[in-house]
């Protein structure tokens with residue numbers, strides 16, 4: 513029955529990728545662009561929050577699809593890396609959401625919080641790695657298509 517809905521995961525992965533990348537761009541723009549308003553940060557944080565939820569949904573659907581994947585060493589290793597990058601995404605963007613709540617001075621006018629921007633950059637790189645590993649699974653190893 514459930515097999516007719518599989519693969520499920522590819523229907524859900526684009527949301528977190530887009531939300532996290534655009535959210536990080538809005539927050540970075542809000543911090544770096546002269547004259548940017550609070551709204552940039554507000555919008556960026558909401559997009560990142562929705563993307564963070566999206567990572568959880570993508571993870572759940574990924575675990576469902578994983579049960580159908582062939583059990584070869586290459587597939588296993590790539591899925592393990594893919595899961596690890598997914599967990600790292602949750603930690604990095606979770607921290608990016610929590611930090612401004614804990615430290616209210618982080619975003620005060622005129623500040624350039626480079627360590628916070630470095631965290632966002634790390635998150636963006638992780639999104640790219642996560643997507644690339646997913647692509648390896650599908651287009652190189654044939655998971656979900658062969």
Ligand code: HEM
Nearest residue numbers: 519521522525570571574575577598643646647649655656
């Ligand atoms: C527990 C976490 C995860 C598992 C077990 C997992 C598993 C998989 C599997 C088995 C595939 C192969 C296609 C399929 O059969 O569905 C795949 C592809 C993919 N995954 Fe994940 N995934 C996880 C998390 C994520 C997250 C968090 C993202 C993005 C933020 C993501 C992005 C992708 C992408 C872009 C593809 C390629 C889809 C395509 O081109 O059709 N995955 N993943």
